[in-house]
Amino acid sequence: MAAMVQVDDLWKSFGDKAVLEGIDLAIPRGTILGLLGPNGAGKTTLVRILATLLPFDAGGVRIGGRAVDRDAAAVRRMVGLAGQYSSVDELLTGRENLLLFGRLAHLDRATMRRFATELLERFDLPDVADQRVSTYSGGMRRRLDLAAALIAAPPVLFLDEPTTGLDPRSRRTLWNVIRELAGDGVTILLTTQYLDEADRLADEIAVLDRGRLVTRGTSQQLKLQVGAERLELHLRDATDLDRTMAMMPTASLDPSTGAVITQLAGPEALRSTLNELAGAGIELARTQVSAPTLEDVFDAATTSSRPESNR
Numbered sequence: 001m002a003a004m005v006q007v008d009d010l011w012k013s014f015g016d017k018a019v020l021e022g023i024d025l026a027i028p029r030g031t032i033l034g035l036l037g038p039n040g041a042g043k044t045t046l047v048r049i050l051a052t053l054l055p056f057d058a059g060g061v062r063i064g065g066r067a068v069d070r071d072a073a074a075v076r077r078m079v080g081l082a083g084q085y086s087s088v089d090e091l092l093t094g095r096e097n098l099l100l101f102g103r104l105a106h107l108d109r110a111t112m113r114r115f116a117t118e119l120l121e122r123f124d125l126p127d128v129a130d131q132r133v134s135t136y137s138g139g140m141r142r143r144l145d146l147a148a149a150l151i152a153a154p155p156v157l158f159l160d161e162p163t164t165g166l167d168p169r170s171r172r173t174l175w176n177v178i179r180e181l182a183g184d185g186v187t188i189l190l191t192t193q194y195l196d197e198a199d200r201l202a203d204e205i206a207v208l209d210r211g212r213l214v215t216r217g218t219s220q221q222l223k224l225q226v227g228a229e230r231l232e233l234h235l236r237d238a239t240d241l242d243r244t245m246a247m248m249p250t251a252s253l254d255p256s257t258g259a260v261i262t263q264l265a266g267p268e269a270l271r272s273t274l275n276e277l278a279g280a281g282i283e284l285a286r287t288q289v290s291a292p293t294l295e296d297v298f299d300a301a302t303t304s305s306r307p308e309s310n311r
Helices: 042-049 070-075 093-104 110-121 138-149 168-183 195-201 219-226 238-248 268-278 294-301
Strands: 003-014 017-028 033-037 057-063 077-082 156-160 186-190 204-209 212-219 230-237 261-263 282-292
Touching: 003 042, 003 186, 017 042, 017 186, 017 212, 033 042, 033 195, 033 219, 042 057, 042 156, 042 186, 057 156, 057 168, 093 110, 093 294, 110 138, 138 168, 138 268, 168 195, 186 195, 195 294, 204 219, 212 219, 212 294, 219 294, 230 238, 230 268, 238 261, 238 268, 261 268
Parallel strands: 033 186, 033 204, 077 156, 156 186
Antiparallel strands: 003 017, 003 057, 204 212, 230 261, 230 282
């Protein structure tokens, strides 16, 4: 699939502090890329560069085939941006905000009124369309903010932590809209601190740490890279612990629960392990099998415990 967003060997520094170091990224048309990373990893800096709001030092960035640094005006006509903080005016109504953004996008009067009405319906805001935004809840403001980013029907959308602080219902509403947009062919870059959000929405996930892209793939691919399924064995008789550990030399002990932890190397490993323990007369109180999670991927890929950080 052709890349709608193409980033090649991108570098950015603030003073003597490198914030992005050699980023290579391609987002195919009509797909969602989830961008993860600890605070200060460089996610917002990357989004601001892609949206033409910040210059970069070296490398190349193209949106829809247009170079961000050489054809910024054309790029701006192709992108929508919903940042971490609402860009709507609290003194205006929801409808007035959308019409204002339509004027800024140089839409004709009839088109921007039609788009505004359609977006208010799509984001479940028609009942409050003519109320001031100052009366809106946090979830309503975020939905209006996303609607404003879509007023010009951009083929590329950058969402920088769009659901931060929302209640579960408002998050699910935005998730549904984001899925619909991708289904309509919009290319989406989504930065988020919510791992379940990336897991559910993103076609691919990229992890940024200290300005470097440290891993990328589908959610399932990344989980498999972390390791196999994990088996927890809770013994009925604690006196069998030494024998169990001797039979399973690669296992470890979870001191908080007393469970014996081992990795399952393949689909038959669970059955053979349980049969071996039963044959040795070791009884189990319970077992638990867990697959690697996106949290495991995040922890393995990032080095957020180091003191250095980026903007």
